[in-house]
Amino acid sequence: MRGWGWASGADLQSDAGVSQRASFLPQAHVKFPPDYPYSPPSVRFLTKVWHPNVYENGDLCISILHPPVDDPQSGELPCERWNPTQNVRTVLLSVISLLNEPNTYSPANVDASVMYRRWRDSKGKDKEYENIIRKQVTSSRSEAERDGVVVPLTLEDYCIKTKVKPDTEPVDMADFYDDDYDIDDDDDDDEELSDNDIDDGDDSGNGES
Structure with missing residues (x-):
């Protein structure tokens, strides 16, 4: 499966000193x-x-994608590793x-770490990591736009949902009434049968007397 993802990167300071999230695709x-x-x-x-946590060749190192084996040397608990209840959604959220x-x-x-x-420890004063991330963000946006991907710039843009258009087709209420009439007709037939049965019983009784 190949596709574009979206991640809200590190908090970066804009030129005006305002904290913003880097939209990385x-x-x-x-x-x-x-x-x-x-x-x-x-x-x-x-x-x-x-x-x-990303190797030079692009492979991702994350506990949830590691086989469920007992490896004390890894420093990972078995519950942090992969299990069959995980799915694509949980993997992407973890990434x-x-x-x-x-x-x-x-x-x-190690160098990136x-x-x-x-x-992080300089609270953003050391700009080396930030400058690399900014270049990554700009490059990823350009690549995504060339592929026709709409780039979300904020968390609100990412979370926006397409509104479902209401169904404007009129409902034929006759269908409901027809169903009701069918039920009433059945009830009327039952009542007629019951009356006939009673009449037959009375006539036979009078005949005997």
Whole structure:
């Protein structure tokens, strides 16, 4: 499965000093193994991503995509790894969460992790990491727009939903009335049968007397 994703990146300061979220649209390839969902899919970014948890070749390092094996050396709990109850939605949500909040304790890109920590610990004063992210954001937007993808610039844009048009076709109420009449007709037939049965009974009784 190949497609465009969206992630609200690090809080960056605009030229006016206002904090803003960087709308990053990386293109990724999600590959599902033959025994999915018993084995996890893999995620590889096709867009260049400078991130503590993304390898140089674009492979993503995240616990939820690791096979469910007991590996004490990894530092991961079994419950943090893949299990068959996970699905595409939970994977994508986990990826977006990791892009927003990198795991610097077990980085796939050590240089990016060191640079990110310097930026984070300096509260944005160290601009090296921020400048790289800005270039990534601009590049990813341009690539997405060339592919005809509408780029959401804010969280509100990302969450907007298309309104469903109301059904303006008039409802034929005769269908409901026909159903009611059918029921009433059946009831009338039952009543007529009951009256006939009673009359027959009375006539036979009078005849005997």
